[in-house]
Amino acid sequence: MRKQSLRSVRWYNSFVFRFSAINMVVVIALVSGVIYRSHQRDRLQLVERFSEVLRTIAVNAAPLIDGGSLIQVQSNTDAAKSAFLSAQKTLESIRKLNGLAEDAIYILRPSPEKDGRYAFVVMLQKRTFIGDTYDPPEKIMALYEQALLGQAVESPLFEDDHGTFISGVAPIKDADGRVVALLQADIRLAEYLETLREETRYLVGFAILILLVIMFLSSILRNKLANRIGELMKGTMALNSNDFSVRVRLDTADELEQLGRSINVALEHLQERSEMLKFLPEHTQKMIARVLDAGAEQVELTEARDIDVAIMETDIRGFTALAEKLKPADTIALINKYIRLQAEIVSDFGGSIDKYMGDAVLVIFEGEDATYRAIGCAKNILREVAKLNESATQPVHIGIGLSFGPVVMGNMGSESRMEHTVIGPSVNLAARLCSLAKPGQLVIPSQLYEAHAAAFASHSVAMAQAEVVEVKGFTDSIDIFRIE
Structure with missing residues (x-):
């Protein structure tokens, strides 16, 4: 514009x-x-x-x-x-x-x-x-x-x-x-x-x-x-530049002052909504825009679709023990320091953070090259966290699980409070693989690695031996790769 x-x-x-x-x-x-x-x-x-x-x-x-x-x-x-x-x-x-x-x-x-x-x-x-x-x-x-x-x-x-x-x-x-x-x-x-x-x-x-x-x-x-x-x-x-902190200052006791007050009210409301957008995942914002652009008056709970996505979950290893040694404010500051780093990298690779779960982060990658971007994002997170730890007084280590497959992306909750998220086996698998990852590791299914071997090669990763693991919630054992 x-x-x-x-x-x-x-x-x-x-x-x-x-x-x-x-x-x-x-x-x-x-x-x-x-x-x-x-x-x-x-x-x-x-x-x-x-x-x-x-x-x-x-x-x-x-x-x-x-x-x-x-x-x-x-x-x-x-x-x-x-x-x-x-x-x-x-x-x-x-x-x-x-x-x-x-x-x-x-x-x-x-x-x-x-x-x-x-x-x-x-x-x-x-x-x-x-x-x-x-x-x-x-x-x-x-x-x-x-x-x-x-x-x-x-x-x-x-x-x-x-x-x-x-x-x-x-x-x-x-x-x-x-x-x-x-x-x-x-x-x-x-x-x-x-x-x-x-x-x-x-x-x-x-x-x-x-x-x-x-x-x-x-x-x-x-x-x-x-x-x-x-x-x-x-x-x-x-309003045009989305700088909602500006306020119109008129003290004229006439129609122009009333108009200025109306603009200020609009700016205040938009500032509130702008702040709220920080709590909305990017895929949720896109959904809202897509639904309203289609002519709907509001977003309904019935909004849902089947889609193939890459799911990435990260988690700080040993965080509970680490938090016991810190004050509450220091704990939040430490979490935000590493989550902020991850959020910036996720944005660079076109991902959308679905939710923060304490010290864990769930990320969705849609569209073309979703898996390739997810792999690049995971490796960059591990690399940047390692760099950050070099100068940190309290080093933090992260494990990552990654999967790809069909999910249901839709609205869940009630009319007064809903969340646009993903559910399905691929989401559960990413969570289980994340829990299997050791500090500084990325764990992915072997078929995902084999399907995107070129992507791993382009990121110069060192491969561990393949393993066969039992994963909670899945009947069959799963072949995985641990990537350092």
Whole structure:
């Protein structure tokens, strides 16, 4: 299984980075949306407020103008006529009353050429431009046409060569009620719009400041979250690497702490089970894995199979007398010293320790070359024990019995406490041969030796004479070899 680490996660794939980035995008989108909507709302309110005011001014001023007399005003030469001066005086009073600019209120009418343009009739500027034409923007053209039909109108925000405006337009009628001219009142909105933009810029600057604060806080949160996730990852990597001694340490009083506690509980349980595995033979662990992989929910007592295996039993010679001279703790230490040596050699040769029986060890070899590996294991145990005795204050000698044949490997006991072990004549024979072995000897049936003579030769063993022995539990005598 491939081990994972925090370094294997690229920064742009990091949950912490994506979490922070998404939060920032959401905040930026919300703030931008609020500022935009606020700006548009204020702009719309500004336009609506001035449009209504200008329309009201135009509606109230238009009836004060003598529309019939305006026919007399055609060019700048008519600026001295009473018709022009009377209309100009009315416009001036309206201008002052409403605080309009000098060029913000005037009268105009369609151009005589009827080309869609309009001619100025009355204005307040000292330098008059009576008869000069005005080509209104398309938006205003449609409003002028409505006003010529007798309807007072207000314009949307529009731009022309003189700036950005909003207007109110009202029809001027003669005595017969015919529309002869239009009175238009304007407000140049550049200053107001600039003020609005200034306010928006202030909001944007304030929002940027808030965003920087949020980014700073998010960075702190991201670092804390990264550390917490790193701590959780430490627990998951410990699970992945079977290092169950690791503990997740979080004191955050939130969901991550609860998750860390759950990981710790899993680690504690797995640590317990890992320690329990030390008490399970390897063939038992393989059986459990095989049964569960096959889809079973639990291991049953009925699990059993016939199999040919090599059985090896070792036993410390004269241990009872030796133990009488030692303290209990020293006795256990001595046993463990020699059993640990044997366990390491058994593992090297692919054997599985079925059980420890005091100072005796029962080992099973399965699969291909089982007997060959068992022979190699026995000889190595005798050799390494001899080496260990060279420097030991309390030398220990071991005898070994070895057999090969069919056994029943299955679960025995009860549903609450069972053991996966082997039974059969081959198991009993290995035990009997072990009891016959002298210190430093391996005892095997002669047919086993003869079938694997090459294996013994490869291990450079010295052979003793063959013997015929009576073995308890077996009717016939058995030919054996004692191997030094």
